[in-house]
Amino acid sequence: MTLQLSGTALELPCIGEGAMAPADIELMLAALRQALTRPRGKLAAPQEAEQITLAAERAVGQSICEAGIGLPQALDLYASLLSQQGVPTDHPGYLAYIGASPTPAAALMDGLLSASGMIGSGWLGGAGLIWAENQALRWLADLAGLPAAAMGCFVSGGTAGNFSALVAARHRYRERGGMGAGLLLVAEGAHSSIIVSARLLDLHVVIVASDDLGRLTATALAHTLSALQVEGRLDEVVAVVAVAGSTNAGHIDDLLGIGQIARQQGIWFHVDAAYGGAFLCVPGVREKFSGIELADSLIIDPHKGLFVPYDCCALLYAKPGAVTAAFTQDASYLEQINESRQCNPMHYAFHLSRRARGVPLWFSLAVHGSAAYRQTLERILELSACLRERITRHPRLQLIQASGLSVILFRREGWQARDYDAWAQGCLSDGIALVVSSSWQGETVMRICIMNTRLDQQRCDELLAGL
Structure with a gap:
């Protein structure tokens, strides 16, 4: 690159200028193929930061330096050391949190998406990518039974999705003349991101009593609204949040009853289906989600149960046209996009710059078909039911009945918190599984979440043997 300044030509080297050497491309492709x-071997806990630093320095010295270490060495450092430090979410023994194994098609498209050079903020910068995302959003909206006009965008995760939905709800509240900070009605088992979002938005959280299985019910919601009416605060309610597949237990709230009350009272109804929404495509459990079609806003995380790489959350609105005013950023350089009638994802959440992170989901669906997704999720539910049955029959274990979908909560007779932690550490040390304890109604219990069809009988036997 030559830059002319004051009559003097300066030669400036540019990063990535020119084509990558064929040999380097082959190295990258080989590493991708290997990944x-x-x-999926035995699991292992990651090393401490100091140990990783020493290993990296022994391999290449200082990895970030003036001249760089070159592609072969940097790639070898990544493949042989860095990518080995941590527990992969696609391992069949990854049972602690909600992980999913991306399809190879989704993973490859994720890389191709990054190489496309297009941005997913507005139609001008990435029309084709946004079209593909909208196809995936329409598929999800149809699964949920949302109106034909329902639309939204993909954001980075459930926290970003919940926050944006509540921004839209608060905007409507204020447009209608709402005074004061406003109230957000949630059950005690709501995801932590709901509480954080409420704090960021200066909304006061009102906890609605849950039933014995941890679910928010229409009866409890009606009772809370009646109490607020007596206090003269009913008009301060901004939104009610229900859960369709809680992270901790997998339970589904009374979506139909809650949604009907919200409609009657004119209250924004948000459904957090970040985890559970994937199972909407399984006919055998679809009835459990009855009422989700009444949602004003809804989130589903494809990176949890729809087999795409992190990070990806679908945020849907029943009436998308009503929310754009809450997010549109006014700037002279954005006027053309803001005035455009095309679909601009930047107008549906708190982001501006964004990658079209929904494209890997569209691509994987296009490659494999929705039937493959349905069959895979049915298999996951079968595996979960099988393990539940084994726990039920175990002489020293007690299944917690609140367990739903592919989440399993159970207690071990005579154990305290330290015993659960010791067992979990042993499972990881032996390379069997990554598991963590949780709590249920104030008691420490064990929690397992199955999101991988490669979980087999042998691993389950090894898991239960330590109990």
């Missing part, structure tokens, strides 16, 4: 086809 996609790698065997």
